[in-house]
Amino acid sequence: MTAPIDAPFxxxxxxxxxxxxxxxxxxxxxxxxxxxxxFGIEIVxxxxxxxxxxxxxxxxxxxxxxxxxxxxxxxxxxxxGSIDSWRQMVAAIExxxxxxxxxxxxxxxxxxxxxxxxxxxxxxxxxFFRFMGTLQAVFDAAGSPATVLAPS
Amino acid sequence: xxxxxxRRGYTMALGLDFGYLERSARGEFDLGWLRDTNSEWGVRAxxxxxxxxxxxxxxxxxxxxxxxxxLRTMAPRGSDIDPDVPDMGYTINDKSxxxxxxxxxxxxxxxxxxxxxxxxxxxxxxxxxDPDIEHAMCQLxxxxxxxxxxxxxxxxxxxxxxxxxxxxxxxxxxxxxMDEARHTEVFRKRALANGGGLGRASAVVERFLQLILxxxxxxxxxxxxHLLGEGIVLSLFRAGEAIAPSPVExxxxxxxxxxxxxxxxxxxxxxxxxxxxxxxxxxxxxxxxDKGEEIIAMIFATPEIAEPTAxxxxxxxxxxxxxxxVAGNVMRNQVIGEYLKRCQHxxxxxxxxxxxxxxxxxxIPGAKVEAVA
Numbered sequence: 001m002t003a004p005i006d007a008p009f010x011x012x013x014x015x016x017x018x019x020x021x022x023x024x025x026x027x028x029x030x031x032x033x034x035x036x037x038x039f040g041i042e043i044v045x046x047x048x049x050x051x052x053x054x055x056x057x058x059x060x061x062x063x064x065x066x067x068x069x070x071x072x073x074x075x076x077x078x079x080x081g082s083i084d085s086w087r088q089m090v091a092a093i094e095x096x097x098x099x100x101x102x103x104x105x106x107x108x109x110x111x112x113x114x115x116x117x118x119x120x121x122x123x124x125x126x127x128f129f130r131f132m133g134t135l136q137a138v139f140d141a142a143g144s145p146a147t148v149l150a151p152s
Numbered sequence: 153x154x155x156x157x158x159r160r161g162y163t164m165a166l167g168l169d170f171g172y173l174e175r176s177a178r179g180e181f182d183l184g185w186l187r188d189t190n191s192e193w194g195v196r197a198x199x200x201x202x203x204x205x206x207x208x209x210x211x212x213x214x215x216x217x218x219x220x221x222x223l224r225t226m227a228p229r230g231s232d233i234d235p236d237v238p239d240m241g242y243t244i245n246d247k248s249x250x251x252x253x254x255x256x257x258x259x260x261x262x263x264x265x266x267x268x269x270x271x272x273x274x275x276x277x278x279x280x281x282d283p284d285i286e287h288a289m290c291q292l293x294x295x296x297x298x299x300x301x302x303x304x305x306x307x308x309x310x311x312x313x314x315x316x317x318x319x320x321x322x323x324x325x326x327x328x329x330m331d332e333a334r335h336t337e338v339f340r341k342r343a344l345a346n347g348g349g350l351g352r353a354s355a356v357v358e359r360f361l362q363l364i365l366x367x368x369x370x371x372x373x374x375x376x377x378h379l380l381g382e383g384i385v386l387s388l389f390r391a392g393e394a395i396a397p398s399p400v401e402x403x404x405x406x407x408x409x410x411x412x413x414x415x416x417x418x419x420x421x422x423x424x425x426x427x428x429x430x431x432x433x434x435x436x437x438x439x440x441x442d443k444g445e446e447i448i449a450m451i452f453a454t455p456e457i458a459e460p461t462a463x464x465x466x467x468x469x470x471x472x473x474x475x476x477x478v479a480g481n482v483m484r485n486q487v488i489g490e491y492l493k494r495c496q497h498x499x500x501x502x503x504x505x506x507x508x509x510x511x512x513x514x515x516i517p518g519a520k521v522e523a524v525a
Contacts, residue, residue, distance in 0.1 A: 033265030034202050036257065059202040101402050106409075107394035111482050122420060122490070122497040123254075129386060129413035130261070132393075132406055 002144050004094045009087060010043050012066035015053050019064040022141035026060075034059050035131040040068075040075030045083045052078070055138065057131060062138055076124035077117060079105065085114035090142055098140035105136055167236075190232050202264070206256040206320055221245040221315040229317045242315040244370060248429040250314055250321040252421035258414055259320060262327035265414075267407050269338035278346045278400050284469050285397050288460035290348030292392065293339040295457055298353050299385065300335035302361040303328060303415065306377050310370050324418060331411040338404050354456045360447045367440075371426065375437050376444040378419020383494060384447060386412040387487045388461075391479075395464040416494065423498035437500055445507040448487060452480060452512065488516050 002021065007013035023029055035057035043051050054065040054073045065073065085108065092103035101107060105128075109115040119125035128135070164170075172182065197209040209215075214230040224242045227233040244250060252258075281289065307325035314322050343350045364381060367373030389412055392405035427434055451457050461483075462476025463469055488506070495502040503518035513520040 034261060035265075036261075059200075061201075101394075101396055101399060104393065104402065104406075106390055106406070110390050110394045110486070111479075122493040123417060125490070125493070126386075126413050126417055126420075129390065129409050130417065131410065132413075133265075133410055136406065 002097070005142055009090055010041070010051060010053055010067075010083070012053075012064070015041075015055070015064040015066065018138065018142055019055070019062050022138040023062055024141075028137070029060055029062070032134045032137055035134045037077070037127050037131050037135075038073065038075045039128075039135065040070065040073065040078035041086075042078050042080035043083050043086050044080065050080075055135075057134060062134075077119040077128045079109055079115050079117055079128070081108070081115035088114075089139070093140055093143040095143070097143040099136060099143075105139060106132060185232075188232075191230065202260070205260045206323075207260075210256065217247055217251070217320075218317055219247045221247075221317040223317075224315060226316045229319065240316075243313045244310070244318075245315045247318060248426050249370060250318050250422070252321075252418055252425050254417060254421045255320050255324055258418055259324045259327060262324065262331065262411075262414055265410060266327075266330070267334070269334050269341055272407065273338065273341075273403055274400055275341070275345055277398070279398050281346065281397050282468065284463060285467070286346060286348040287351070288463040289346075289397055289401065290343045291351035291456060291460040292464065293343040294351040294353060295357060296385070296388070297336050297339035297343065297350075298357060299361060299381075300332045300339065302332075302364050303377060303382060304330075304332040304336070306364050306367075306373050309365065310373070313370075328415055328418075331415070335408050335411065338408065342401065342404060351460075352456050354454055356450055356454050357456070360444070360450060363444055371433070371436065372440045374419055374422060375440045378415055379423060379494060379498070380441060380444050380491065381447060382412055382415045382419065383491050384451060384487055386416055387483060387490065388451065388457075390486075391461060391465070391483055395461070395479075397464060420494045420498050423500060427499040431499075434500055438502070438505060441495075441500075441502065442505075442507045448491070448506075449508055449512055451487070452484060484512055485516055488513070488519055492516075492519065 005014050005017045005021075007017055036059070037055075037057040039055045039057065041053045041055065043053070045051075052068055052070050052073065052075075054068040054075060056063045056065060070078070089099070089103050089105075089108060093099050099105075105115070109117045117125060117128055119128070175182075192212045192214070195212050195214065197204060197211055199205075200208055217229070221242070223233065223237065224239050224245065225233060225237045226240055227237060307328050311322055311325055311329075314325075316322070340350075360381070364373055364377045367376060386409060389405050389409040393402055393409060396402035396405055423437065427437070458476070458480065459472070462472040462479065465479040466472040466475035488508075492502055492506075504520070506513060506519055508519075510520065
């Protein structure tokens with residue numbers, strides 16, 4: 001198991017380190033396949049103040065663009081939730097070395113709570129599902145390097 | 153020409169010039185293919201950062217896809233074609249019948265994101281499950297193994313009828329054939345991997361599959377399968393990932409989810425492409441979907457689907473009635489809501505036209521007006 005990311009969540013530094021871990025194993029990244037997505041992570045604090053962090057999947061590359069203004073970043077899909085929900089997800093990933101069944105991006109958003117998926121159109125919304133393996137592998141890197149597929 | 157063949161008592165069907173064998177033996181090359189060519193000399197497609205993609209080679213005249221195919225031949229689009237090529241009898245000869253604006257990218261994505269049901273699922277990690285949970289998982293795997301193969305059969309049935317000028321569409325459909333074969337494989341393997349075995353196949357499910365397979369046109373079958381059927385199965389895969397009894401099933405559902413979403417993306421954008429070029433076809437598509445929307449009711453009204461899903465969501469039979477009802481409501485909203493949004497994105501407004509019983513439309517914005525019970 002990998003040590004937790006040494007930066008506060010959420011922060012530009014935390015997402016930068018997350019992406020560094022996720023792309024460290026290039027063979028695993030290649031096996032996930034190409035992806036094209038502008039993905040927003042919206043974090044709502046107790047005072048209803050929202051912060052948006054951006055990830056860009058571009059071919060085999062994953063980039064963290066840090067905290068962004070939604071209008072400028074123009075995400076195709078955004079997953080939104082309270083800071084407590086996000087922290088619980090990250091804690092579960094750190095504890096298990098990857099998301100357990102109750103704490104995947106999909107399982108946390110399928111019921112519309114604690115996370116909500118929103119997009120301007122159906123194609124953006126469905127991209128969340130098309131690239132779910134890559135997105136989950138990126139977040140799982142908070143607990144271990146990205147290896148979404150079983151070892152050969 | 154043909155003298156050797158006729159002396160030996162058989163005929164040649166391809167029209168070969170056997171005199172060429174003697175001329176070439178004397179060193180007399182034809183070189184017509186070299187000197188009389190109209191192809192674009194000097195075209196150099198440049199690879200991008202992921203390699204040389206279909207989009208990279210869609211350049212010059214090679215990137216021009218005709219709205220109507222001038223010939224019905226297997227000759228590669230953009231090649232010099234002999235005037236006496238045979239007619240292959242294609243019946244789909246208009247671009248709008250199969251095309252979508254995201255086709256080239258979806259093909260590359262499909263090829264790049266292939267996976268193996270043998271290698272990429274950690275089968276050895278399957279835990280021993282409570283017998284009711286194992287039964288439920290196996291029943292769901294049975295249904296999914298059953299329904300997924302139609303999404304191979306349908307494109308395979310139509311592939312040979314699609315003009316070769318739309319080869320990118322044919323290639324994408326080939327990836328779908330492989331994807332769905334793998335889904336059939338992975339769910340069959342799951343049913344047989346942990347002591348449960350295959351469950352029950354119901355006539356209701358088979359009737360919907362027959363509707364897709366017997367579609368009278370590619371338009372009809374694509375609307376029923378890519379847009380409607382696969383959209384619903386995508387929701388089932390999402391649910392499966394969330395209620396998976398172990399990380400093994402979770403991995404299965406997540407990988408299948410990605411493939412299915414790609415097919416839905418093609419179906420949605422293909423319908424949009426079709427309707428943008430021929431808006432009058434909207435009523436035809438409404439009629440196709442009128443026929444097929446009962447499948448939405450099927451997943452909630454078929455015990456072989458609804459009950460194992462509820463049991464997996466609840467973690468057992470005892471809790472399934474209460475938890476299953478709540479989960480079923482959420483899923484109903486999700487399935488119908490997402491379907492309506494995809495239709496809307498494609499340019500086909502199904503709000504108020506859904507052919508579903510009122511009980512399934514409660515609380516879904518825009519779904520209930522003029523609904524057919």
